[in-house]
Amino acid sequence: MNVTGRAPLIGAASLACLLALSGCGESGGDSPAEYGFKDRAVTVGQGERFSLTVPASPSLGRHWYLTEPRPDATVLKYRGKRADYGDGGKNVDGGPGGTQSFRFTALAKGRATVRLLYCPVNTCQGPDDTAPSTPPDGMPSPSTTASPSPYPTATGTPDTHAAFYVFTITVR
Amino acid sequence: MTESTADRRKRLGDLQHDISTAGSKNDLLDAIGDALGVSAPVGDPVTLENLGKAYRGQVDDAGRLRERVDKVARKGLPEVWAGDTSVLASDAVAAAGREATHLSDAFDGGGKALIKLADSIKDAQKQDGDGRAKLREARTMLGGRDGFFDDWHEDDEEEAARLKARSVATAGADLLHKAAVAADDAARTAARDLNKWASQARAGKLEGADGLTAVDRLALADASNVDGDPALNEILTANDLERSRRAMDRLSAADRARMDDLMANASSPQEKAYLMKALAAGHSVDDVEKFGGKIHGKDPAWLEDHLAPITTQADSMVNEGLNDDGSNRNKDGQTFGSQGWTQGGDGSESTCVASSTVTARAMVDPVYALQLTGGPSGQEDDPDAFRRRLVDEQHRVHLEGDGGDNWTGMDLEGKTEVLNKEVSPETGSKYEVHEVRDADARRAALPDIEKAVAEGKPVPIGVEGYDDKGERSGHAMMIIGQEGDKLEIYNPWGTTTWVSEDDFVNGGMAKASDNSMPDAYAVHLPQD
Numbered sequence: 280m281n282v283t284g285r286a287p288l289i290g291a292a293s294l295a296c297l298l299a300l301s302g303c304g305e306s307g308g309d310s311p312a313e314y315g316f317k318d319r320a321v322t323v324g325q326g327e328r329f330s331l332t333v334p335a336s337p338s339l340g341r342h343w344y345l346t347e348p349r350p351d352a353t354v355l356k357y358r359g360k361r362a363d364y365g366d367g368g369k370n371v372d373g374g375p376g377g378t379q380s381f382r383f384t385a386l387a388k389g390r391a392t393v394r395l396l397y398c399p400v401n402t403c404q405g406p407d408d409t410a411p412s413t414p415p416d417g418m419p420s421p422s423t424t425a426s427p428s429p430y431p432t433a434t435g436t437p438d439t440h441a442a443f444y445v446f447t448i449t450v451r
Numbered sequence: 452m453t454e455s456t457a458d459r460r461k462r463l464g465d466l467q468h469d470i471s472t473a474g475s476k477n478d479l480l481d482a483i484g485d486a487l488g489v490s491a492p493v494g495d496p497v498t499l500e501n502l503g504k505a506y507r508g509q510v511d512d513a514g515r516l517r518e519r520v521d522k523v524a525r526k527g528l529p530e531v532w533a534g535d536t537s538v539l540a541s542d543a544v545a546a547a548g549r550e551a552t553h554l555s556d557a558f559d560g561g562g563k564a565l566i567k568l569a570d571s572i573k574d575a576q577k578q579d580g581d582g583r584a585k586l587r588e589a590r591t592m593l594g595g596r597d598g599f600f601d602d603w604h605e606d607d608e609e610e611a612a613r614l615k616a617r618s619v620a621t622a623g624a625d626l627l628h629k630a631a632v633a634a635d636d637a638a639r640t641a642a643r644d645l646n647k648w649a650s651q652a653r654a655g656k657l658e659g660a661d662g663l664t665a666v667d668r669l670a671l672a673d674a675s676n677v678d679g680d681p682a683l684n685e686i687l688t689a690n691d692l693e694r695s696r697r698a699m700d701r702l703s704a705a706d707r708a709r710m711d712d713l714m715a716n717a718s719s720p721q722e723k724a725y726l727m728k729a730l731a732a733g734h735s736v737d738d739v740e741k742f743g744g745k746i747h748g749k750d751p752a753w754l755e756d757h758l759a760p761i762t763t764q765a766d767s768m769v770n771e772g773l774n775d776d777g778s779n780r781n782k783d784g785q786t787f788g789s790q791g792w793t794q795g796g797d798g799s800e801s802t803c804v805a806s807s808t809v810t811a812r813a814m815v816d817p818v819y820a821l822q823l824t825g826g827p828s829g830q831e832d833d834p835d836a837f838r839r840r841l842v843d844e845q846h847r848v849h850l851e852g853d854g855g856d857n858w859t860g861m862d863l864e865g866k867t868e869v870l871n872k873e874v875s876p877e878t879g880s881k882y883e884v885h886e887v888r889d890a891d892a893r894r895a896a897l898p899d900i901e902k903a904v905a906e907g908k909p910v911p912i913g914v915e916g917y918d919d920k921g922e923r924s925g926h927a928m929m930i931i932g933q934e935g936d937k938l939e940i941y942n943p944w945g946t947t948t949w950v951s952e953d954d955f956v957n958g959g960m961a962k963a964s965d966n967s968m969p970d971a972y973a974v975h976l977p978q979d
Contacts, residue, residue: 337916337924337967338801340944342776362918362967367860370973372913372927373794373801375859398776400798400944401784401791404965405775415946416764418784418791439797 311382314446316437322449323385328358330383331393331446334437336376337364340400343379346443347406350383350391354450358382385450393446396430402441403430454490456635457895462489463631467624475605476597476613483586483593483620486627491580492634496573503565506558513555520548542720543666546673550654557648564644571637579630585623592616639894640936643901647933650905653685656692663699667714667723671695674724676755676762683763683932684755686724687731688907691815694879695731706736713743721751725758725817732816732877742818745829757824758817760792760810761785761931761947768937768949777961777969782946785810787824788834791945794845796838798944800858803927804866804911805848806943808873809841811909811929815877848873863913863973866927870911870975878908880977888972893956899976904933911975912940914960916968926968928960 311328314321323329333343345357360381367374381395396403401418433442454462466486473479593616605613653672657663663671672692675681687695702710710730717723725746729739746754755762764783771780785792792813794806813820821829823840831837849858851872852865861869863884870882880903887893903910910930917923932939937949940963950962961969 336801337965338803338926339798340965342965342967344775363920364918364922364924364967366922367924368862369923370863370913370925371855371860372862372866372925373803373854373860374924375801375855375857376924377918377922400793401946404778408775415782415784417762417786418945439799 313380316444319445320447320449322451325385325388325450327385327450328382329385330361330380331395332378332380333395333397333444334376335362335364335379336374338367338373339376341376341437342398343381343444344396344398344403344406345381346394346396348392348394350393350448351389354385354387354389354391355393355448356384356386358384383448385448388450390450391448393448395444395446397433397437397442397444399437399439399441455895456492456631456638457891459489459492460628460631460635461891463624463628467621467628470617470624471621473617473620476593476609479613479617479620480590480593480596482624483590486624487583487586489627489631491583492572492575492630494568494572494634496569496576499565499569499572503562503569505562506565507562509558510555510562513551513558517548517551517555520544520551543669546669546720549673550669553651553653557651561645561648564641564648568637568641571633575630575634575637578626578633582623582626582630585619585626589616589620589623592619635894639898642898643933643936646898646902646905650689650907653687653689653692656689657696663714670720671724671727674720676721676759677751678755678764679762679767680765683765683767683934684759686721686759687728688815690878690880690906690908691728691731693906694733695727698730698733702736709736709740713740716747717743718748719751719754721754722746722749725754729816729818732818733879734816734818738818742821742829745821745825756787757829758820760787760813760820761941763932763939763947767939767947768934773962774965777966778964779948779950779962782948784946785941786834786945787837788832790834790838790841792841792943793945794943795858796842800842800845801860802845802849802854802858803943804852804861805845805854805869807911807927807929807941808848808866808869809844810941810943811870811911811931812873812877814909814931815874815907819877861927866911866913867975874909875977878977880908880979882911882975883978884973884975886973888970890956890958893971896974896976897952897955900930900938900974901933903977904930904938908977909941910977912960912971913973914964914968915970915972916966918967924968925972926964928963930974 311330312323313330313332316333335341335343349357360379362379364377365375396406398404401415430441430443433444463486466482469482470479470486473482592612654668657668657671671687674686676684676686699707699710713726714723717726726739726743729742767781767783769781774780792810794800794802813823823844824837825831826836826840846858848869849861852861852869854861854865867882867884875881885896887896900910912928912930913925914928915923915925927943929941930938931941936952938952938955939947939949941947942963948963950959954960954962955971958969960971
């Protein structure tokens with residue numbers, strides 16, 4: 280066991296980058312295009328690779344999941360999820376967080392719907408966790424879970440409430 | 452110098468690998484020599500067994516004491532017979548019965564722990580001896596070391612002889628390593644159990660405290676919060692009991708008289724215990740008096756709500772399986788009314804270090820807890836106002852530890868600083884950070900963690916994980932309890948849950964947070 284020294288902190292720069300992630304649109308070069316949580320209607324070309332990239336944070340317990348029904352597999356091919364939380368520093372607890380990206384390839388012309396479930400801390404814990412919210416014993420239930428659907432479909436910015444974010448992808 | 456059981460375990464694990472992969476006669480001889488140079492498991496099984504039997508011999512006496520107390524309880528007592536400080540006699544008899552049960556359990560548990568340790572050491576020493584015999588046999592098979600030129604070429608016959616000897620040596624090294632693992636596990640289990648039983652000899656820790664009768668001592672040691680499992684929600688920790696005794700002894704005659712008055716006028720065992728806890732946290736009698744004025748006459752449920760941030764529920768250790776994200780399903784929310792003891796109030800700020808520190812301080816200092824829950828008057832019952840005070844306090848501590856901008860991130864140096872400013876004065880123990888980035892280091896830290904939490908000193912823990920790019924995220928939590936081989940973890944997301952010590956050692960900390968941060972990497976251990 281070692282007594283450790285002080286590590287540099289990162290903060291504002293990463294956070295600014297994270298906050299900017301709300302509709303990045305097309306990226307330059309050959310990199311796949313990235314869209315953010317505000318881009319609920321996205322149009323891509325056939326054969327194009329793109330990702331839906333949303334703000335997430337391990338230290339805040341904020342995660343996203345691709346849920347059922349999955350997007351039409353004849354229109355979109357799902358290539359998996361990647362996390363990029365930025366380097367929080369070797370010995371730092373509570374970093375600013377980063378993103379989770381859901382990566383797709385547009386296979387054929389048509390339209391597909393992508394449903395992402397956003398789970399901040401003490402709400403849902405996975406893609407299938409769409410039963411009425413059961414927060415930890417003693418924790419009050421969030422008011423949003425009182426709707427007939429366990430979680431609402433969000434129209435705004437991700438906050439401390441679980442919600443579905445629905446993206447319509449048109450392949451032209 | 453005697454090697455620790457953890458050092459022996461690690462060293463023999465490395466040598467086991469060296470022996471099984473040795474590519475030359477000389478390398479094999481060197482590794483065999485190194486393995487034989489590691490000491491055998493130490494300890495005298497006969498002495499340990501006799502000590503264990505002596506402990507267990509006391510169980511019958513303790514059992515008879517419990518029967519006599521039960522008899523008194525059954526016979527009945529005048530309803531309002533009161534002791535020196537107004538503890539109802541029936542409460543005192545019930546507390547005495549529970550203390551006698553603790554006594555009996557402690558002798559029984561301590562005796563069993565020692566006998567089990569004796570058996571394990573005996574078996575490990577036998578296994579170690581068998582392994583050494585095989586290593587010596589292999590060494591004999593190999594003969595002398597190769598000279599410089601001999602080492603250049605190995606013919607088929609020599610290779611066959613080396614491989615045969617290596618096979619025998621590998622079997623021997625396996626036995627030595629297994630014996631070392633068994634001895635290490637047995638030593639840690641015994642240390643954990645004995646520390647636990649020692650911390651539960653609770654009333655005795657107030658022995659000699661001036662102004663406290665035997666009935667007072669029993670009632671204080673026995674006082675629990677009303678919600679949850681009484682055994683897991685005792686108001687005064689072992690450390691509180693020790694510190695309050697020392698504090699009472701240091702009081703001037705005038706202050707002792709004031710403290711006696713406060714105790715005598717307290718309206719419940721819980722109120723009395725919280726007054727003593729305030730004294731143990733280092734407050735002056737003036738402060739305890741003011742605090743006493745705010746909590747006087749409150750019922751035990753009010754006291755628990757306002758003064759105990761954490762309640763451990765009776766069913767909290769039930770295994771209900773895991774969520775999809777790897778976290779335990781069985782978690783308890785820790786709240787004041789509808790408001791959790793949560794970082795940023797709603798989990799929106801990355802002040803996990805500051806937030807776990809604030810909650811830890813509130814756990815050990817009821818005066819501080821009441822400032823947060825009850826406000827300046829101590830009488831408020833407003834979750835929204837509590838949230839504002841809690842978040843303000845988290846921010847203050849975050850800045851004190853030079854935390855990052857926008858309420859994100861604090862490094863280990865800042866964490867050490869805030870722990871030593873915020874929690875150490877209340878517990879009397881300075882915190883020192885230890886990195887535990889591999890299983891051996893985590894295993895080696897366990898006895899100190901167990902001892903600290905058994906005494907009632909929270910142990911801050913840092914966990915970490917890596918994303919798809921190999922970049923790191925970290926989170927701060929707090930080890931606040933231990934039962935058997937389980938550790939209770941407070942997560943500043945506002946919850947508590949239990950993980951096994953095996954989870955702590957082998958990367959299973961996701962159960963207390965989620966899959967993104969499975970590994971413990973640092974603990975802050977209180978120094979005595």
